[in-house]
Amino acid sequence: MTEPLSSRVLPVLTIIGVIIAVWYAAAIWMNAPFQRDLDRRANVTSTTMEFIGKTLSQPKPVVPAPHQVARNFFENTFLRNVTSNRSLVYHSWVTLSSTLAGFASGTLLGILIAVGIVHVKALDRSLMPWIIASQTVPILAIAPMVVVVLAAINVTGLIPKALISTYLSFFPVAVGMVKGLRSPELMHLDLMRTYNSSTWQTFWKLRVPASLPFLFTSMKVAVAASLVGAIVGELPTGAAAGIGSKLLAGSYYSQTIDMWSALIAGSVLAAILVTIVGIGSRIVDRRMGVKPT
Amino acid sequence: MSMLLRSWQGTGALILCLVALARLPLLSPEASAPFGSGTTAMILLLVVVGALASFLRMQEAALAGILFVAAHFTAWLLIAGLSGNEGQANLSFFLLVAACWLLGWRCISVLAEIRPKTGGASTALRLLIPAIFGAWVLILWEAITRGAGVPFILLPPPSAIWERIIGSVSILAADVRQTIFKAVLFGYAVGCAAGFIVAILADRVAFLRRGLLPIGNLMSALPIIGVAPIMVMWFGFDWQSKAAVVIVMTFFPMLVNTVAGLGASGAMERDLMRSYASDYWQTLIKLRLPAAMPFIFNALKINSTLALIGAIVAEFFGTPIVGMGFRISTEIGRMNVDMVWAEIAVAAVIGSVFYGVIALAERATTFWHPSNRGG
Amino acid sequence: MNTSPTPVVSARKLGLTFQTNDGPVHALSDVDLEVSKGDFVSFIGPSGCGKTTFLRVIADLEKNTSGEISINGMTPEEARKSRSYGYVFQAPALYPWRTIEKNIALPLEIMGHSKAERKERIERTLDLVNLAGFSKKYPWQLSGGMQQRASIARALAFDADLLLMDEPFGALDEIVRDHLNAQLLKLWAATSKTICFVTHSIPEAVYLSTKIVVMSPRPGRVTDIIESTLPRERPLEIRETPEFLDIAQRVREGLRAGHSYEE
Numbered sequence: 001m002t003e004p005l006s007s008r009v010l011p012v013l014t015i016i017g018v019i020i021a022v023w024y025a026a027a028i029w030m031n032a033p034f035q036r037d038l039d040r041r042a043n044v045t046s047t048t049m050e051f052i053g054k055t056l057s058q059p060k061p062v063v064p065a066p067h068q069v070a071r072n073f074f075e076n077t078f079l080r081n082v083t084s085n086r087s088l089v090y091h092s093w094v095t096l097s098s099t100l101a102g103f104a105s106g107t108l109l110g111i112l113i114a115v116g117i118v119h120v121k122a123l124d125r126s127l128m129p130w131i132i133a134s135q136t137v138p139i140l141a142i143a144p145m146v147v148v149v150l151a152a153i154n155v156t157g158l159i160p161k162a163l164i165s166t167y168l169s170f171f172p173v174a175v176g177m178v179k180g181l182r183s184p185e186l187m188h189l190d191l192m193r194t195y196n197s198s199t200w201q202t203f204w205k206l207r208v209p210a211s212l213p214f215l216f217t218s219m220k221v222a223v224a225a226s227l228v229g230a231i232v233g234e235l236p237t238g239a240a241a242g243i244g245s246k247l248l249a250g251s252y253y254s255q256t257i258d259m260w261s262a263l264i265a266g267s268v269l270a271a272i273l274v275t276i277v278g279i280g281s282r283i284v285d286r287r288m289g290v291k292p293t
Numbered sequence: 294m295s296m297l298l299r300s301w302q303g304t305g306a307l308i309l310c311l312v313a314l315a316r317l318p319l320l321s322p323e324a325s326a327p328f329g330s331g332t333t334a335m336i337l338l339l340v341v342v343g344a345l346a347s348f349l350r351m352q353e354a355a356l357a358g359i360l361f362v363a364a365h366f367t368a369w370l371l372i373a374g375l376s377g378n379e380g381q382a383n384l385s386f387f388l389l390v391a392a393c394w395l396l397g398w399r400c401i402s403v404l405a406e407i408r409p410k411t412g413g414a415s416t417a418l419r420l421l422i423p424a425i426f427g428a429w430v431l432i433l434w435e436a437i438t439r440g441a442g443v444p445f446i447l448l449p450p451p452s453a454i455w456e457r458i459i460g461s462v463s464i465l466a467a468d469v470r471q472t473i474f475k476a477v478l479f480g481y482a483v484g485c486a487a488g489f490i491v492a493i494l495a496d497r498v499a500f501l502r503r504g505l506l507p508i509g510n511l512m513s514a515l516p517i518i519g520v521a522p523i524m525v526m527w528f529g530f531d532w533q534s535k536a537a538v539v540i541v542m543t544f545f546p547m548l549v550n551t552v553a554g555l556g557a558s559g560a561m562e563r564d565l566m567r568s569y570a571s572d573y574w575q576t577l578i579k580l581r582l583p584a585a586m587p588f589i590f591n592a593l594k595i596n597s598t599l600a601l602i603g604a605i606v607a608e609f610f611g612t613p614i615v616g617m618g619f620r621i622s623t624e625i626g627r628m629n630v631d632m633v634w635a636e637i638a639v640a641a642v643i644g645s646v647f648y649g650v651i652a653l654a655e656r657a658t659t660f661w662h663p664s665n666r667g668g
Numbered sequence: 669m670n671t672s673p674t675p676v677v678s679a680r681k682l683g684l685t686f687q688t689n690d691g692p693v694h695a696l697s698d699v700d701l702e703v704s705k706g707d708f709v710s711f712i713g714p715s716g717c718g719k720t721t722f723l724r725v726i727a728d729l730e731k732n733t734s735g736e737i738s739i740n741g742m743t744p745e746e747a748r749k750s751r752s753y754g755y756v757f758q759a760p761a762l763y764p765w766r767t768i769e770k771n772i773a774l775p776l777e778i779m780g781h782s783k784a785e786r787k788e789r790i791e792r793t794l795d796l797v798n799l800a801g802f803s804k805k806y807p808w809q810l811s812g813g814m815q816q817r818a819s820i821a822r823a824l825a826f827d828a829d830l831l832l833m834d835e836p837f838g839a840l841d842e843i844v845r846d847h848l849n850a851q852l853l854k855l856w857a858a859t860s861k862t863i864c865f866v867t868h869s870i871p872e873a874v875y876l877s878t879k880i881v882v883m884s885p886r887p888g889r890v891t892d893i894i895e896s897t898l899p900r901e902r903p904l905e906i907r908e909t910p911e912f913l914d915i916a917q918r919v920r921e922g923l924r925a926g927h928s929y930e931e
Contacts, residue, residue: 011504121402121405126401130427136594138601138641140605140606144625145634149448194727212765232518247522256526267515271515274514
């Protein structure tokens with residue numbers, strides 16, 4: 001990257017600025033009819049500026065203004081006791097814990113299956129097509145059923161959500177790992193053959209290191225999928241806590257501002273998770289001799 | 294050369310058979326329609342024949358054929374014997390199912406080793422092997438759920454799901470019409486088109502590209518599905534709100550991939566266009582868009598799955614009384630799991646067909662790309 | 669000539685036919701050849717003449733379909749299992765996640781050498797190829813020529829008597845190639861190894877070899893075997909001598925006799 005920092009940051013900031021401006025305009029525009037209605041019933045006439053100010057400070061607006069969302073997000077994140085039911089940190093933690101549990105087991109499962117597929121031909125020919133095909137299927141649709149069915153046999157809380165995250169994150173990891181374990185060039189494999197190296201040695205000294213960059217790339221996809229899985233897993237049965245339940249509660253009671261800040265919390269969580277895996281990926285790439293650009 | 298092959302699946306099947314023989318009968322004494330002794334003997338005999346055959350050195354296709362018939366016919370006999378006896382199966386029943394499964398595995402292993410001479414045979418094999426595997430998932434599912442009497446709400450057997458699909462074609466069709474033909478297709482078309490147009494704009498205006506690309510990359514990782522309740526609030530319960538979710542979800546992958554694709558043409562090719570004094574649009578249409586096609590199709594494929602997910606999950610937040618997501622969330626509330634599975638099966642088929650159509654279109658358009666040539 | 673009783677490589681009526689979708693391809697047919705200990709044998713010919721295939725048969729990377737071949741009196745498979753040769757590929761084939769010294773350590777790790785012995789051998793072989801100061805670098809930090817030298821060091825590290833080199837300098841420019849040729853000769857003199865060397869450059873073959881095997885395609889076969897009369901000590905200037913040019917002329921005639929230019 002030879003460009004100066006400013007030439008990369010400035011365009012992003014500009015676009016964000018435009019988005020916020022459009023957001024405000026939309027908030028005024030969309031909230032105006034209700035506000036007008038309100039004013040007429042209360043028999044108030046207000047100047048344009050006053051009117052705009054009121055559209056941006058409704059308690060349950062159609063489109064909450066950015067500053068309303070920001071204030072709500074800030075209050076619920078930093079000012080509340082983290083054990084409080086209204087704290088976003090608390091809800092994020094509930095979602096995060098099942099995301100991480102599911103992500104870890106999904107990654108492990110994906111790696112194991114990939115190792116099996118690469119070494120057992122029958123698995124490669126029979127299972128691999130299904131794994132590829134199942135990526136085209138909206139698996140997320142099973143989520144409510146998993147939660148409800150498990151609740152019927154008294155399994156609730158973290159495990160059902162973690163299961164959903166597991167199966168969502170397992171597919172990309174399995175596919176990426178198969179690609180990675182198969183990535184060594186023929187010449188590298190021939191080289192190992194001239195050393196009369198065992199399958200086990202070839203696996204550890206060649207296939208595993210060659211696959212690590214692929215693993216981390218697929219883990220980035222997997223961790224985002226895990227989070228979506230955990231959030232959707234919180235939708236049915238009206239789970240008591242978590243970002244998903246916060247979204248659902250918001251939509252039931254038309255608490256739009258709460259809904260928006262829950263959405264922001266989910267996005268922040270996703271950004272943090274993907275960034276952490278991304279940093280890991282960058283370190284691995286460097287460690288594995290991928291030429292830095 | 295020894296006449297015998299090693300076959301751990303065959304050994305395993307024989308051992309399972311022996312244990313099963315010691316633990317007969319197949320069903321518990323209370324079963325209303327127990328297996329006849331002739332059927333039981335036939336089942337055992339078939340498994341033993343299949344297992345012994347797997348040790349013999351013979352033509353692979355013949356061996357696979359014997360194993361195929363032995364494994365699947367026996368499995369069919371076992372499952373057919375279950376009707377009227379749900380939940381009454383003994384240990385020996387499951388041991389024999391496991392033995393059949395080992396023979397099926399052996400069959401797959403044998404087929405996987407065949408190197409067919411003609412292209413047609415190799416395609417057939419490529420389809421047959423996963424088909425057998427898929428069949429075994431269903432066989433085990435059926436045998437275990439019905440044999441052990443797994444509670445219906447926990448996991449209904451595939452046969453019950455199939456009956457439910459056949460019995461509710463009209464409901465399923467109405468749901469598909471609402472969710473797929475209204476929300477998904479409209480949202481997918483608009484989202485992809487918008488992503489594509491903005492990508493072209495971003496390509497023309499470097500400032501826009503530098504600003505949009507990092508945001509687009511970030512957005513692809515975010516749980517955008519969370520906007521569903523907001524969209525439902527804005528656009529109402531009908532399909533328009535679902536289409537809006539689909540638009541938001543499909544927009545960013547298309548944007549990011551198209552921008553990446555437009556940068557994919559080689560410097561040498563671009564210099565060539567320059568030497569012809571070709572203008573921006575000529576270069577775009579003659580060189581850069583064709584070079585970007587693999588990327589654009591990649592986005593179209595990713596989006597096909599995302600669109601289905603978006604529409605179905607958005608329906609969890611409220612719909613009129615029709616739609617796949619609506620059906621899933623209400624039927625699960627009534628514990629009609631077979632209907633939920635039926636919807637999921639339909640969604641799976643539609644997802645695969647959707648993806649398949651795009652893959653075919655890709656093959657027709659980007660036949661020149663290394664990933665589509667030969668092999 | 670110190671011809672030992674068992675030749676290092678001995679091929680009799682060796683043939684290899686690939687079955688492809690377009691029918692059988694005769695990569696090698698009726699190859700008879702003996703390589704003695706200490707020889708530097710070059711295989712030269714146009715592409716498709718089977719020179720690389722022959723090297724891969726020696727290395728047990730391909731199996732011959734007819735005839736016989738023995739390496740130090742063993743079958744290729746036994747020879748590979750007793751790790752009796754080092755192989756240098758067309759590309760350096762270094763592992764990008766390992767430093768140069770770790771790349772050289774790779775065969776030693778696989779063959780179970782102790783840590784101290786690995787260290788000692790790495791130092792020795794890096795000295796042999798003049799890369800002593802680069803042990804901690806990653807492959808991509810080195811030039812193409814240096815990478816190929818590192819891959820030669822890797823092939824030398826476990827002290828196999830036979831070195832199989834498949835166009836090792838084919839991807840390098842001529843200036844670097846001249847330099848590496850001279851270095852290779854020095855290395856050969858210092859280690860007294862037997863080298864089988866595949867090339868498509870006539871000057872390279874003549875400059876390096878004690879024996880030049882000329883091959884031609886369709887089917888891949890040996891058309892001429894030329895014993896070099898050049899002395900073992902060869903400065904780069906030897907390439908201007910009439911003797912050198914004579915041998916080069918014979919090679920060229922051998923290639924022409926195989927109709928290799930007309931097809």
